[in-house]
Amino acid sequence: METLLRLRNIGKSFPGVQALDGIDLELERGEVHALLGENGAGKSTLVKIIAGVYSKDHGSVFFDGREREFGSPASALNAGIAVIHQETSLIPTLTVVQNIFLGIEHTRACKIIDEKRIRQDYDRICEEFGFRLPLATPARLLTIAEQKMTEILKAMVRKASFVIMDEPTDALTGQEIRHLFQIIRGLKQSGVTVLYITHYLDEVFEITDRLTVLRDGRRVATVQTSSVGRNDVVRMMIGSELAGAPSEAAGRPRGPEAIRAEGIGRKGFVSEVSFSAHQGEILGITGVLGSGKTELARLLFAADRLEYGKIYIGGRRFIPRSPRDAVRNGIGMLPEDRKSYGLILDHELYKNLSLVVLNRFRRGPVLVKARELEAVGKIVKQLDIKTTGYNQQTKLLSGGNQQKAVVGKWLLSQPRILIMDEPTRGIDVGSKAEIHRLMRELADQGTCILFISAEVQEIIKICDRILVMRTGKIAAEFGRGVSQEQVIHSMLQGEAP
């Protein structure tokens, strides 16, 4: 077989993190290749380097026999590398055909669009891959599966020889997944190489020829898919030395019940979830992307509207109307996306820290800045937030320090229940350890922590109890001492395609 893409010693680091370290990889023409690894293993960084979004620190990329340096996604696409992202990149108001031919429309004299030729091309490409889409429908009315198909056609019209699919089956039904697999087999037959990124091992074994596992920015192995079993893959992802990572949960005495959910849900996201958590307990909630864990957090915090079910806080019924109600009832939430929902990036650090409890620093209608700065100063010190001063714009802080700022903002409000959604995602190892330590301290002081993370290792390390979510439901519950393999197995059981 002929090699299409060859990566040599690719390295990339971000401030405080070595994202990729000496990656070598060869992909053959016409193969379907799975890229696996836990969150933070370096999958998306690698894809972004291949697709010209990031520049690499060192190493070389050979594509189609030549060494290439893609400065932008556009130049990678020109060379024949197409990426189908998790989120659609179609323009919602344009039709299927308009999206597919965007930027490469056939024109006649005076730049008049030649609809006839476009239509002919469209028919030809549909015939080649054996499926059709309603061509005049605006992209916003397509199902997610149809959007993916449109993006595949868009790549094919551009004569892509290499397609990267990032979690393509997220939010697809079993039947749609089967259809997608047919299409992928069609691509393979036409000699197109597919790099397939997924969380679901079922899919890997169904559709891929070979697989590569990344861990902590390094390549662990590249093997024939048929030559390994699921357990082997899970072990490669976790790393054998960590397979029995000990639980560091303190086994602290459990306090009274802090929060209880009875059959709560919201259509399409969370269905019939029941659980309870206690003061002084760290309850881990894990699951792959799209499993509903973030949506569950948002329901509990009243960020989204609860459609059915009951929530009790400290034994009393809590009817969530707005996040304000939740805050008043002693709940705090660190949202998943700290930049968009956790901080006001343009504002100074102290304004972000005091936002939740601003009323505490009031005398009449007037803010007493001295009191505000005193409280803020304590938090900055306690969390060791690295800043040039309380006046520094939060967007200038590093990721870890930004996350600490979000934590600090909630610490000030002293919540009885603190929901932390992916609090350690994308931050450096040091800050991560500090946040873990802080969570334990809070739990020791009696705070009930709902810790949401897709990173099983840290969940096992610090949680007293673990809930695994899958397709909006709680699929399993584990106590202390569960192995990483057990949890990952439970997470990765996809819907049978």
Place this chain on the structure above:
Amino acid sequence: MSSSGRWKAIWTKRGGFSLKKYGLMIGFVFISVIISIVTPDFLSSTNLLNILRQSSIVGVMAIGTTFVIIGGGFDISVGSLLALTAAMSLKLQQIMPWYAVVVLVLVAGAFFGTLNGVLTAKLHIVAIITTLGTMTILRGLTYLYTGGYPVVGSSEEFKFIGSGYIGPIPFPILIFLSMVALWQFILSKTTLGRYSCAVGGNKETSRLSGVPVDFYHIMTFVIGGVMAALAGIIYASRLNAATPLAGQGYELDAIASCVIGGTSVSGGEGSIIGTMIGVLLLNVVNNMFNLLGIQVYVQYLIKGIIILTVVGFDSYTRYKQQ
């Protein structure tokens, strides 16, 4: 902390002054110096007071507009609101005493501000479209209310608001300056000000921090309405007349003053003092052209160029930062 960082910290400590607004101040002084050299009459106290008095009506309006823009909104209805409130100020005096009229007119301003706020916050209409609608409605109401004719005449006490003097200083200037002081204080020292900035800076973050975002969003529009009504009162009192066409284009001058004064068009930050300098800058330039005898039409060109230069510089710097 580096020495430049410390300097910046010192500046930002006091009343929301950052280097950016400091730069605006330098520009303002610079232009004023040039003007005073080119036109010696510029520095006469009569002329300076004149500039301030001319600035006071749009200035008072622009204070409200600053709050609206900081809160992430936009209000183009305030010029029409000025026309309606000016007409009300005079016409209502035929049936009630002037002080009652002042109160009633301010309440009317708050009412229309609330309307704008509720329509944008609760029905989620884009603010510029909401206020385009209410702008048209308000202009229509003004025509209906006045029958299309100018309203004239008021009590001597009422005339004092726009035409009186305290010592050598015209009363409207005192209103303007005291409003600047009051609202700058509210903006930087109260929860109302802080939450308005927070809501404009990032609405979702604010909501998830337990801030009642809709309430503060609406409040910024209420402030916009009340200040437009106050501007209407000063206008009616100063001219002792109100035509149905009054205040046309004032909303644009107010918005221009805000953005020249460093208020971020995307919301979240700004200062009342900056807006005041913005208003003064526009009026100083107008004044210079008047003194030099350059025709009015050219002033439009210059005003437009100033807006584009200031905002263009700001936007491009932000773009480069990213």
